Structures are given as C-alpha cells and as structure tokens.
Amino acid sequence: MSQRNERTDGHRTGGQSRARAQPQAQRPPGAGMSGAYDVVIVGGGAAGLSAALVLARARRTVAVVDGGAPRNAPAEHLHGFVSRDGMPPADLLAAGVAEITNYGAELIDDVIVDADGSPDDYALRLRRGGSLRARRVLIATGLRDELPDLPGVRGRWGRDVLHCPYCHGYEVRDQPIGVLGGREAGAVARAVHLALLLPQWSQDVIFFPHTMTLSEHDRVRLDARGVRVLEGEVARFVVDDALRGVELTDGRAVRRTAMFVAPTFRANDALLVTLGCTFDDNGWVVTDPTGRTSAAGVWAAGNVADPAAQVISAAGAGSTAAIAINGDLVLADATARVG
Incomplete structure (x- = not known):
C-alpha cells in the first residue's frame, strides 16, 4: 500500500512504539536562539521523516509533529522500496525516527490544529496546548482512504x-x-x-x-x-x-x-487550506517540482500533494522539499545580511 503517504506512517502499528518529545509552552528545547525552529514538519510518515533527515544533517533545527495515525497501518509489509522490500511499515518508521533523532531533530507526539504567519514567523498551534514557531513549514500529512x-x-x-x-x-x-x-x-x-x-x-x-x-x-x-x-x-x-x-x-x-477496490482519496489538507495555498480543479494542492506551494514559506510533500505517491516516492518528495527549503533559508539569510 502506498504511503499513506503518506504515511504513510513507533506509530501504533504492530506493537511498535517510538520515543516522542513533548512540546514546550515557551521556547522549544531544540529551537534556535530566536525560539523558532528552522523548519516544522507536520506529519511523520515517509515524506516527513525523509525531509527531517536531510534538514537535520544540514544542521537545521527541525521538529516533526505527528499524531501516530499512519495510512498504511493495516498493511503487514511494504513493497517496492529498494533495500526495504517486505519490511513492516512500522519498522521503517521506527528506523526513520531513530535516524532523525540521532541528528538532533525532535519528534513531537501531537497534532497541529491551526497555523498562521509568514516566512520566518509561522505559529503552529498544538492540540494539547502551546504552539511552535517556525521559519518554514512542510506539510506531509498524507491522505485518507474512503472505502x-x-x-x-x-x-x-x-x-x-x-x-x-x-x-x-x-x-x-x-x-x-x-x-x-x-x-x-x-x-x-x-x-x-x-x-x-x-x-x-x-x-x-x-x-x-x-x-x-x-x-x-x-x-x-x-x-x-x-x-x-x-x-x-x-x-x-x-x-x-x-x-x-x-x-x-x-x-x-x-x-x-x-x-x-478503488477508494476515494481525501487529502489531509486542512492546514494547507488554512495557510491559503492554491488548489487545482481536482482539489489537490498546487506545488512546484520541489513541493513549494503558493503560500510563501510553505511546502507540501507525499500523499497530501500526490495521491499516487508510493512510500518510496513520498520519501523522495520529502528529500526534494527539504533541499529546497534549506536553499530558501540560505538565500533568505544571505539577503538579510546584504541588506
């Protein structure tokens, strides 16, 4: 099954669990001196974790917010992912979490319920209370299957x-x-x-x-x-x-x-709507090849933007978005210094 997305998805599947950081009401523990993360990634499936890995290795401060409801939780194994064929989806995610946290990225067990702001000053409100600040935002919340x-x-x-x-x-x-x-x-x-x-x-x-x-x-x-x-x-x-x-x-x-069966795909795109992103005639968010949306400073990757994305392609989209986001931050900082 594709990543549900997304998400394509330890999460609670198969008895797996994964360590999760709890959000701080004030300055997040891994944020920069401004109190804001360089990037907050909403969604901890293949796309989100892949992006977090690239960004953390680029020495960015990163938080991944995920509520633990992977689209592919019912599947026993994932396929078509070279070197990971046949792996239980929860094992892939657990390995991804171990990798990103090893590089200093944080995983927050929560759900973003609202967001507003602009580049360098996004505020994302958590369901359990408090909020996170971010310079850039990547939405990787996947989709849901209506059966x-x-x-x-x-x-x-x-x-x-x-x-x-x-x-x-x-x-x-x-x-x-x-x-x-x-x-x-x-x-x-x-x-x-x-x-x-x-x-x-x-x-x-x-x-x-x-x-x-x-x-x-x-x-x-x-x-x-x-x-x-x-x-x-x-x-x-x-x-x-x-x-x-x-x-x-x-x-x-x-x-x-x-x-x-051919389920109806529904993107988990509420935050993209809230942030004012443009959607196409079929109801899917419009992005450039890197996942950049029409909302400045906001990217989308994985099944939330591409219902046909498999786990491996969702991971690739996350990596592509992360590289673009890091480049955008570099240019923004260089421009600010030049004046």
Whole structure:
C-alpha cells in the first residue's frame, strides 16, 4: 500500500512504539536562539521523516509533529522500496525516527490544529496546548482512504482487500482476484484501470461493476485483457479468518481470495487550506517540482500533494522539499545580511 503517504506512517502499528518529545509552552528545547525552529514538519510518515533527515544533517533545527495515525497501518509489509522490500511499515518508521533523532531533530507526539504567519514567523498551534514557531513549514500529512460501505471491506483492508497492485499484486499472484466498481466518477476510472492492470498478476480476474454502468469501450478493453465482467450489485464481502469471496444481492456467491477496490482519496489538507495555498480543479494542492506551494514559506510533500505517491516516492518528495527549503533559508539569510 502506498504511503499513506503518506504515511504513510513507533506509530501504533504492530506493537511498535517510538520515543516522542513533548512540546514546550515557551521556547522549544531544540529551537534556535530566536525560539523558532528552522523548519516544522507536520506529519511523520515517509515524506516527513525523509525531509527531517536531510534538514537535520544540514544542521537545521527541525521538529516533526505527528499524531501516530499512519495510512498504511493495516498493511503487514511494504513493497517496492529498494533495500526495504517486505519490511513492516512500522519498522521503517521506527528506523526513520531513530535516524532523525540521532541528528538532533525532535519528534513531537501531537497534532497541529491551526497555523498562521509568514516566512520566518509561522505559529503552529498544538492540540494539547502551546504552539511552535517556525521559519518554514512542510506539510506531509498524507491522505485518507474512503472505502466502499460494504460489510467485510474495512476489516480486511490492507490484507486481502487491496487497492494497489504494485504494492500487493505479487503477494496475490495466480489467485482468484476480484475488482469492485462503484458510482463516483474518479473511482469508476480507477476501478477499470485496476481491472486492466491485474492480469499481469493473475489470469483469473473478475470485474464486478456493482453500482456502475460500464461503457462499451471499457467492456471491450476488459475483454481484450481476459477480465470477466459479472453484473449485479455486491451485498457484502464474505469473510471468516480471511476473505473468501463476494455475495451479490441476488444471493449468488463468487469465490475470490483477493479483492481490489478503488477508494476515494481525501487529502489531509486542512492546514494547507488554512495557510491559503492554491488548489487545482481536482482539489489537490498546487506545488512546484520541489513541493513549494503558493503560500510563501510553505511546502507540501507525499500523499497530501500526490495521491499516487508510493512510500518510496513520498520519501523522495520529502528529500526534494527539504533541499529546497534549506536553499530558501540560505538565500533568505544571505539577503538579510546584504541588506
């Protein structure tokens, strides 16, 4: 599963825990002489931790604020991350926390609920009280998956109810696989795309249109890929200790050991809205290639800006943003000295 983001995500998964600094009401312990951090990173998934590592190694004062709700917590392993393939998501995050704190970055177990200000003088209010000051802000809060409202879906999410074949396709290779359609326009396109992809991993793929109407064009393409289409509304996913299949509203039961669904992606972008960032017509924050938003001094990285980002690409986006942020601070300081 992609990083949820984000976040893509010790956090509380799998009994993992990680040491977290508590916020100070006055001057934060790791902040510079002004009492402000160089950078406050909101979100401690792959993007946020990667950015913190780069910035801490650049000898910046950095705080990462994270409330411990990773998007990929249900997944047992992450995949497609070279040198980390098969690692439990919580282990990746725990390793990241150990690395950033070794370089002096701080992890604060809290949630930012409000933010305002301008470059060199941002104030970020914490849910538990107090606030942090920052010269620059990186938002890496990921996204959330809105799942189909069907019995059996949520309980098996990230196990055998899936959404990303690049994350989980190999693990369910050669199994009987199903793909669930739906009504929402974006989800319809993603569901058909999933069904077209999945014959790479299994020759037994059934597409369940469910509540959507398939176009003739889509039917032809699915047939060309060897995907069967089974009409009828799905009533529930049949689950005991694992997914066993789906049951339609007319009583038909179809054996499947993996189901792919196309959730609706909702960015955790409340702070980006509060800070006045520009959004595109699809509702996603607009950034330049480094993650810089339209709000001066504010960057975004990971799934909050890119719903398609995998864990590895979210980490890369965090690194890119961190390098840009450090460069921005260097130029600001040089300009201030020149006058």
